[in-house]
Amino acid sequence: MIHIEPEVLKKVNTWLTPTFDKDTQDYITHLIAEDSQTLTESFYKNLEFGTGGMRGVMGIGTNRINKYTLGKNTQGLSDYMHTVFPGEQLKAAIAFDCRHNSKALAKVVANVFSANNIEVFLFEDLRPTPELSFALKHLNCHCGIVLTASHNPPEYNGYKVYWQDGGQLVPPEDAEIIARINALDYAEIKFEPNEKLITYIGEAIDDAFINASVKNGSFNTPQPDKDHLNIVFTSLHGTSITVVPKTLKRAGYKNVTVVEEQRVPNGDFPTVKSPNPEEPEALKMALELAEKTNGDIVIGTDPDCDRLGVAVRNLDNKLVLLNGNQTMVLMTAFLTEQWKKSNRIKGKEFIASTIVSTPMMQNIADAYNVELKVGLTGFKWIAKMIKDFPELDFIGGGEESFGFMVGDFVRDKDAVTATLLICEMAAQAKAEGSSVYKKLIDLYVDYGLFKERLVSMTKKGIEGAQDIKQMMITARENPLQTVNGSKVIKIEDYQSSTAIHTATNTIEALDIPKSNVLIYYTEDGSKIALRPSGTEPKIKFYISVNTVLEAAIDFQDKETELETKIEAIIKDMQLN
16 A cells, blocks of 8 residues: 555645646556655645745646646736736736746746736747846836746756846745745636737847847957957857857957857757756866867856856966856956946945855955945845845846846846956956956955855755755754864854854844855854755855965965865865
């Protein structure tokens, strides 16, 4: 006799009613008879919204991405919009990436919106996520949806919700919409479309978006300097191929070589284990091509083109992949310097970062006399900063996970404009007889040498989720007193919104939304953050160490010293 938990069985029986199509019912019947484990995994919980919207494995069930879970989301969102925008002709924009079923699921979402008398602007084919944020504002929509699972494995898909300002959902709207969705019955979903309310969009929006990217990401680089920069680009089978090459060309960059084997969008991502530009292996083909073509810079974007990986030549002329913190400080410093040169810094500007990113951002902010605002992980919080502080001008900002945002014309991380920005920096540096890597070392001399490492532990399924939960409970109940021999002097707990100074045992409040994050600060300046991922079955440990770099000539010795320190921290915390 196959045992199925009562709560799971209750959900399963709901999905065996006539509300759901015959194929769905037949598949569930098969699972009941043959595969109780998959059945339980598919129904034991409802998919939840995390840092990057809702992501999950595609399939049948409440814990899967399918027409019913996304239909329920869209119906709840439609009901909420009619409540908060009474009497208005509501409008929504929808984009989708290269993943399997993305186009079909995007049409399901469009159908539900239109069935609820909401005008829909649906991209005719796959497009980058930042273009959706742009299109939403450009077309004066009330909300936007992107069907994407970013760099997750091929079996995943996802649903990201954007609001009127072009940023992703944040409090209080997020909780109100989720409550509305959870209160719905599946039978209440209106799937029958009003096709008259669905308009397909494409090239005209591309053109406007590319023009805006060039305007925000270009900084008076002479044409000969652009011509001398040798760029290798890969879209990693994703959406960026639709606009990044065109953006670079329009900005004057003609010397761009695309990795042809990865040009065609493909949800199986056949040439990589993971289409994640954080991982050096993902850029392997681009790096090999750059060696053949003597490339100065290699850029690869994730499937929905909101994050980018950058490789440049080091002091030994070898191509090395920069980490997300390094690209962030490089682009932030360059961008802020351009603002300074054009007399745009008036004392009312800010840059932005996140609580798990490099503390070096504060030093850059101080040097340019701009404010640094720090939020939780996810660019929705940076977009919220722009909305919450209209009296301040946003220069740019990013986070350690390879995302960056240039200005506020897009309210999400944007690998299109960021690609152009890093090319501008590279072209100008090369023309000066320098390089991106040398510019990075110069920043370390000016602001301190910071070194970061991310250690991730993957724990899948029901047991994995419990393991991650217990690890965070243990860390809170038995906090570390030392890390690698250095005393812990402060512990920030973003779940309780408190910071404890251990020497005096005093507590201060953290003025930031609650999140399941714990950060240790040590006497020697190290910082270690613990955070369960909001979009993947992982717990992440963010390690940051730093030292003074007196001169560029000392860089390699000092970097080795910090690498050794990080390894010692990993060993001490048993993260191997």
